[in-house]
Each structure stands twice: as structure tokens, then as C-alpha cells.
Amino acid sequence: MAEITPETVAERLENDEELTLIDVRDAADFEEWHIPGSENVDVYEDLKNDPDSAAATLAELPADEELITVCAAGVLASDAADMLEAAGHDAATLENGMNGWARVHRHAELEADIDGELIQVARPGTGCLSHVLISEGDAAVFEPSQYVEEYETLLEEYDADLVGVFDTHAHADHVSGGAKLAERNGVPYYLHPADASGIEARSVEDxxxxxVGAVEITVIHTPGHSPGSVTFAVEDEALLTGDTLFHDSVGRVELGVDAGLEETNVEENAETLYESLERLRTVDGDPLVLPAHDPGTPQPPVAARLSEVKDRNEAFCQDRETLVAALAGDIPDQPANFQRIKLANVGTEEISDEEADELELGPNRCAAE
Structure with missing residues (x-):
């Protein structure tokens, strides 16, 4: 049975190559989280309990297409690929399934008028976005995922020395690799003290x-999504907004409250977020807005100028009363395992690497819908 790596699938999708992804999980799991463009053929239970029925269903798929079978971890999908091959199809299995897809990282340079390079690292399986700033041989990493080797490899490619690691806030939807990356490389980890309950971090304040090299980074305290949320202004060229401001929405305001980490309430947080957004609306110039997440399957670069975000992001330009009512009254589904992820990222709960893998699987949900 042939396998194809998630990285290869991501590259082929990025290049608009034709391939047919057949997701054999049950319909509910597929609806919750899947690779865009994939087709759900729900034979999950049949693969376990009625292989003949599963084989008959799969045999009806087009015989003239390259078929890539997908499941959660690649196990039942490999059975499906074997059945397809036995029926004469060209089939392979996505290695490690959706678990492997969640680990894919892609990167691209952004067009920024700075004395250095600004690189975006995207995880198409989760929507997470990181950024790497390199200037005069020094490098800073912003919002790294738990897979810190990805960033170390990237810095080797650019022959740059890591001098600092930054998080805009304690995330609730993915396990941060910030403290781990900093410790492995003997550099400071920067996080606002309001979000660093039990983690060793160097404070950043408004x-x-x-x-970093010849580039200045200014800290703008933008609470609301979390008490310690900040935006990092990379000179006048970019705003690393974390989960405060996205291209088409704004951050949620209830996750810290629901996790038991904040003494405020949702309405107070919504008021605070409005004031933070007001600060960002009045920033000088027209910098790139670079959030920590994108709701789709981001292929870098994912960027928009502040003027464009003002034009297309309705929530960003709403009046105080309208925005507060929307954020406090229309709360979408919460990220999977967000309480434990949040506790891990503020440093009050330890989790193993294996647990971290499991905790963050699934779609990103830190934006208000």
C-alpha cells in the first residue's frame, strides 16, 4: 500500500495539482474538520464491521483519478486504499491521516519594507500563522507552534541566530512552542505578564x-481577547495582531472567563476589545495586518493592509454598542480542549508532547464568527 506524505499533499494543493482526496471518516467528523476539496465517502463503520460493503462502495469511485484516502491516523484509510487498488484504482493513503495534516508547516516571505526579511509560517491543517523576523543575522520568532524544529530548520536555511521568541498572548486553540523554543536556544521568551500566570517569561508592556537587528518592534497592549494580548508593530510595516484582529473578524472574548482564568465577565472583555480595536484603527500609515490565525487552509503569504481590513472587516469598524452586543451575545462553538490548552500556555498545567498533539487537533475557533 502506497503512502503520500502530508507535506507532499500540501505542496501539490498549493501548486493547484489535481488529486482526489477521499476522506473515509464518518460524516460528523468530516464536517467538523477536513482538508478543503476532499470528498467524504463515509465507509468508516463498514471498514471496521463490513469490509465487503466498504469495498463495494469504494469500487464505485472514478477509476481514472489518483485517489488519496484519508482518515484520522491513516490506519483505516490504508485498508480503503488496499480495497481501491484491488479494484484497479490508483490509490495511496495520506500518511498519519489528519493527525499528520495538522503538523504540516509551509512558509513564504512577505513583502515588507524593512531592513530584513519577514517570513510567514502557516499550518494549513489548523489555520495557525507564525512569523519570523530576520535582520542583520538576528532572528525573532512570533507565535511558534509546538513543533519547534520547524523554526530551527528555517533559521538554519537563512543562517540566522535566534535572539528572542514572542507570543502575542496565551493561546486557547493550540499549544504554544514559545517557551520551549526559547529554552532550547537559550534566548528570552516574551509574553505580557497578565497572560503569564505560571510560566517564566520576560515581560512586555505597552x-x-x-x-531585532536593525528593525524596531513596538509593543501595543491590546487586551480583550485575553488580558495580556498585545500587538507587535514591526516598525510602520506590519502589525502582528495575534487573536485580537483578523482579516475578516475579531477575537473572541469569553475563552479566558470560561477557563476560569479571568475575574472579568464577557461584557467587560468585549468593551475592552472594542477599545483595543480603536487603537489599531488609528495606527499611522497602512501596515500589513498579520494575525495568528486564518479561518481557512492558509497557504502563505496571508496578508492584508490595514486599509483593506477596514474595508472588508465589518466587526472591526462597528460602533461600541453593536460590537459589544455581538461578541457577548453570539458565542460560537469553543475550540476543542481549550481549557487545558489555555492552562498549559499560561504555565499552570504541564502536558506531554503526546498530549499536546492530541489536544489541538481540529479546526481553529479563536475568531468571533
Whole structure:
């Protein structure tokens, strides 16, 4: 049975190559989270309990297409691929299934007028976006995933030395690799103290100016999504907004409350977020807005100028009363395992690497819908 790596699938999708992804999980799991463009052929139970029925269903798929079978971990999908091959189809299995898809990282340079390079690292399986700033041989990593080797490899490619790791806030939807990456490389980990309950981090406060090579980074405290949320302004060229501001929506305001980490309430947080968005609306110039997530399957670069975000993001430009009512009253589904992820990222709960893999599987849900 042939296998295809998630990285190869991501590259082929990025290049608009034709391939047919057959997701054999049950319909509910597929609806919750799947690779865009994939087709759900729900033979999950039949693969376990009635293989002949599963084989008959799969045999009806087009015989002239390359078929890639997908399941959660690649096990039952391999059985499906064997059945397809036995029926004369060209079939392979996505290695490690959706678990493997969640680990894929892709990167691309952004067009930014700075004395250095600004690189975006995207996880198409989760919607997470990280950024790497390199100037004069020094590098800073913003919002790294738990898979820190991805960033170390990237820095080797650019022959850059890591000097700092930054998180805009304690995330609720994915396990941060910030502290781990910093510790492995003997550099500071920067996080606002309001979000660093039990984790060793160097404090960043509103108005702080930090340097990476020849590039200045200014800290803008933008609470609301979390008490310690900040935006990092990369000179006048980019705003790393975390989960405060996305291209088409704004951050949620209830996750920290529901996790038991905040003494405020949802309405107070919504008011606070409005004020933070007001600060970002009035930033000088027209910088790139670079959030920590994208709701789709991001292929880098994912970027938009502030003026464009103002034009297309209705929530960003709403009046206080309308926005507060929407954020406090229309709360979407919560991210999977967000309480434990949040506790891990503020440093009050330890989780193993294996647990971290399991906890963050699934779609991103840190944006208000």
C-alpha cells in the first residue's frame, strides 16, 4: 500500500495539482474538520464491521483519478486504499491521516519594507500563522507552534541566530512552542505578564521598543481577547495582531472567563476589545495586518493592509454598542480542549508532547464568527 506524505499533499494543493482526496471518516467528523476539496465517502463503520460493503462502495469511485484516502491516523484509510487498488484504482493513503495534516508547516516571505526579511509560517491543517523576523543575522520568532524544529530548520536555511521568541498572548486553540523554543536556544521568551500566570517569561508592556537587528518592534497592549494580548508593530510595516484582529473578524472574548482564568465577565472583555480595536484603527500609515490565525487552509503569504481590513472587516469598524452586543451575545462553538490548552500556555498545567498533539487537533475557533 502506497503512502503520500502530508507535506507532499500540501505542496501539490498549493501548486493547484489535481488529486482526489477521499476522506473515509464518518460524516460528523468530516464536517467538523477536513482538508478543503476532499470528498467524504463515509465507509468508516463498514471498514471496521463490513469490509465487503466498504469495498463495494469504494469500487464505485472514478477509476481514472489518483485517489488519496484519508482518515484520522491513516490506519483505516490504508485498508480503503488496499480495497481501491484491488479494484484497479490508483490509490495511496495520506500518511498519519489528519493527525499528520495538522503538523504540516509551509512558509513564504512577505513583502515588507524593512531592513530584513519577514517570513510567514502557516499550518494549513489548523489555520495557525507564525512569523519570523530576520535582520542583520538576528532572528525573532512570533507565535511558534509546538513543533519547534520547524523554526530551527528555517533559521538554519537563512543562517540566522535566534535572539528572542514572542507570543502575542496565551493561546486557547493550540499549544504554544514559545517557551520551549526559547529554552532550547537559550534566548528570552516574551509574553505580557497578565497572560503569564505560571510560566517564566520576560515581560512586555505597552510602549516597549525592542530591536531585532536593525528593525524596531513596538509593543501595543491590546487586551480583550485575553488580558495580556498585545500587538507587535514591526516598525510602520506590519502589525502582528495575534487573536485580537483578523482579516475578516475579531477575537473572541469569553475563552479566558470560561477557563476560569479571568475575574472579568464577557461584557467587560468585549468593551475592552472594542477599545483595543480603536487603537489599531488609528495606527499611522497602512501596515500589513498579520494575525495568528486564518479561518481557512492558509497557504502563505496571508496578508492584508490595514486599509483593506477596514474595508472588508465589518466587526472591526462597528460602533461600541453593536460590537459589544455581538461578541457577548453570539458565542460560537469553543475550540476543542481549550481549557487545558489555555492552562498549559499560561504555565499552570504541564502536558506531554503526546498530549499536546492530541489536544489541538481540529479546526481553529479563536475568531468571533
Amino acid at each position: 510602549g516597549d521598543v525592542l530591536e
